[in-house]
Amino acid sequence: MVVSLVATAFWAMLPAYVPNNAAVLAGGGRPIDGGRTWGGRRVLGDGKTWRGTAAGTLAGTLLAVVLNAAAPAVSDALGVSLPTFPLAAGVGLALGAMLGDIGAxxxxxxxxxxxxxxxxxxxxxxxxxxxxxxxxxxxxxxFSATFSLPVLAVVLVMTPVLHVVTNVGAYLLGLKNEPW
Ligand code: CTP
Ligand code: K
Ligand code: MG
Incomplete structure (x- = not known):
């Protein structure tokens, strides 16, 4: 039960977890805000680039396609029925992750x-x-077939933990400037 919830939550969110990390690796080039300011401060800043956003969205979407191919075998191995991703869901998760980060x-x-x-x-x-x-x-x-309330609850608890761990890891590897 718990294994199934955690596995489903993690699997369903993977296309949203990968984009930020791909953006860190691919980032650079022209900032989305083009250097523009609002109220004396940058609209978004140099940390949000077109290249990073495109690479992150692409990486998350491609991962969803790969997960679709792997779902039957991994589901069998874990004894859990893992979801597959229609293209709209994969793009939604990946692009949505990037847009959430840009909004922040x-x-x-x-x-x-x-x-x-x-x-x-x-x-x-x-x-x-x-x-x-x-x-x-x-x-x-x-979305409603995949994210039951218990799965959503696991996502909201598990994600901050994973975020802290991956960002400290990326910082220690010299990939990120800050450990958050
Ligand atoms: N990045 C990018 N485009 C994005 C998101 C991230 O190019 N849409 C790259 C940038 O090189 C960025 C790095 O990934 O510096 C780390 O991402 P993040 O921590 O989100 O950005 P910060 O530089 O910390 O900037 P901010 O304070 O705006 O979050
Ligand atoms: K961020
Ligand atoms: Mg940062």
């Missing part, structure tokens, strides 16, 4: 936080909220 940067700049500043709580959940919201809009039937 917008809020960080409005509240005077410079690029890279921590915003505890928001940093760990921005992309989850974005991913779930866009997946719900893009694939409502799939």
């Amino acid at each position: 940067s917008f809020l960080k700049r409005r509240s005077g936080r410079e690029r890279g500043a921590a915003f505890p709580g928001l940093d760990q959940l921005d992309f989850v909220v974005g991913a779930l919201a866009l997946a719900f809009v893009a694939a409502p039937g799939w």
